[in-house]
Amino acid sequence: MNYGSERVSKINLSQVRKMFEQASPSAINLALGEPDFDTPKHILDSLKCALDENRTHYSQNKGEPVLRESIAKKLDKDNDIKVSSDDVIVTVGASEALYSSIQALIDPKDDVLIPDPGFLSYAECVRLAGANSIPVKSSSENGFKTTVEDVENALTENTKAIVINSPCNPTGAVMEKEDIKAISDLATDKEFIVLSDEIYEKIIYDKKHYSFQTYTDNAVTINGFSKAYAMTGLRVGYCASNPDIIEEILKVHQYNVACIDTATQVACNTALTSSQDCVKEMTNEFKKRRDLVVNSLNNMGLDCIMPDGAFYVFFRADNPEEFVKKAVKEDVILVPGGAFGEEGKEFIRLSYAQSYDNLAEAMKRLEKIA
Numbered sequence: 616m617n618y619g620s621e622r623v624s625k626i627n628l629s630q631v632r633k634m635f636e637q638a639s640p641s642a643i644n645l646a647l648g649e650p651d652f653d654t655p656k657h658i659l660d661s662l663k664c665a666l667d668e669n670r671t672h673y674s675q676n677k678g679e680p681v682l683r684e685s686i687a688k689k690l691d692k693d694n695d696i697k698v699s700s701d702d703v704i705v706t707v708g709a710s711e712a713l714y715s716s717i718q719a720l721i722d723p724k725d726d727v728l729i730p731d732p733g734f735l736s737y738a739e740c741v742r743l744a745g746a747n748s749i750p751v752k753s754s755s756e757n758g759f760k761t762t763v764e765d766v767e768n769a770l771t772e773n774t775k776a777i778v779i780n781s782p783c784n785p786t787g788a789v790m791e792k793e794d795i796k797a798i799s800d801l802a803t804d805k806e807f808i809v810l811s812d813e814i815y816e817k818i819i820y821d822k823k824h825y826s827f828q829t830y831t832d833n834a835v836t837i838n839g840f841s842k843a844y845a846m847t848g849l850r851v852g853y854c855a856s857n858p859d860i861i862e863e864i865l866k867v868h869q870y871n872v873a874c875i876d877t878a879t880q881v882a883c884n885t886a887l888t889s890s891q892d893c894v895k896e897m898t899n900e901f902k903k904r905r906d907l908v909v910n911s912l913n914n915m916g917l918d919c920i921m922p923d924g925a926f927y928v929f930f931r932a933d934n935p936e937e938f939v940k941k942a943v944k945e946d947v948i949l950v951p952g953g954a955f956g957e958e959g960k961e962f963i964r965l966s967y968a969q970s971y972d973n974l975a976e977a978m979k980r981l982e983k984i985a
């Protein structure tokens with residue numbers, strides 16, 4: 616008997632997870648997509664307090680009003696996006712925001728443009744909606760930054776939406792303001808929706824982050840607390856958009872998860888309304904690690920551009936699959952770039968969300984096989 620539905624049985628389980636499973640306890644795992652830092656103490660204290668106050672009941676489906684108010688203020692201040700707290704839904708990580716948006720907005724006849732290379736979930740979420748994904752190829756010559764021309768080349772008559780991710784997993788690329796503005800104008804003119812995954816917004820070095828929703832109403836801003844506040848396991852994200860789009864997304868969110876847990880929403884409100892020094896400190900540390908890794912790889916003769924954001928380095932290797940296997944033997948876990956799409960096939964993703972010392976040791980181990 617085929618247990619899986621036709622739709623679901625076509626979906627692949629994550630290759631990145633497979634890489635973790637191969638790791639021995641002594642291995643240095645550079646396949647991880649999560650900050651190695653502890654969640655800042657003031658956020659944890661706020662969570663503990665909320666539990667002591669029995670904040671363990673349902674919240675509104677869209678999320679706690681006070682948190683949504685803080686998110687709306689954050690979007691205004693950081694992103695120049697004007698939304699009311701009613702135009703925000705608090706979700707189970709950015710993952711649920713992405714899944715619910717795609718389920719709510721996409722029909723099986725639709726095409727959805729997704730970045731190539733890009734985060735694994737995009738293609739599978741589109742497939743789960745029974746729709747067709749079209750890769751938007753970004754070139755290594757342009758540092759993998761998606762341009763308006765890349766999008767124009769991929770557009771089809773049936774394009775309902777595009778998923779964009781800047782700063783980008785797996786490449787660390789940060790898109791230019793001109794392209795963000797031009798793609799936003801295109802979305803307004805050609806009537807498609809930009810699903811803008813901004814989860815790495817705060818992990819950005821010497822560049823400014825821009826949002827699509829600043830320039831077009833046809834955008835959903837997806838963001839969350841996992842990466843900026845090192846709270847991946849607490850599972851909080853959000854989406855914001857115009858009221859018509861939010862109403863559709865709410866239907867999926869409501870019947871899927873009802874709401875996210877209330878105590879954690881209190882802690883997220885503390886994260887947004889307290890000093891942002893913890894975010895800056897983590898980003899400064901990531902920058903030191905990025906410099907170490909990029910310089911070491913380049914010294915080994917491995918072609919690697921300096922990424923402007925996120926905590927990944929995407930470097931070229933002659934035979935990436937073979938290189939990754941050899942690295943496993945040296946107790947270093949990496950992910951072959953092909954896991955992120957056709958355009959990633961000549962590359963390897965290295966996550967530097969590991970301590971500086973571990974990264975320095977990993978570089979010594981990689982030097983033996985480079």
Ligand SMILES: Cc1ncc(COP(=O)(O)O)c(C=O)c1O
Binds near residue numbers: 648812838
């Ligand atoms: C590009 C991208 N989007 C979304 C997510 C999911 O984030 P969350 O933990 O908020 O669900 C990740 C996690 O690795 C990611 O890399």
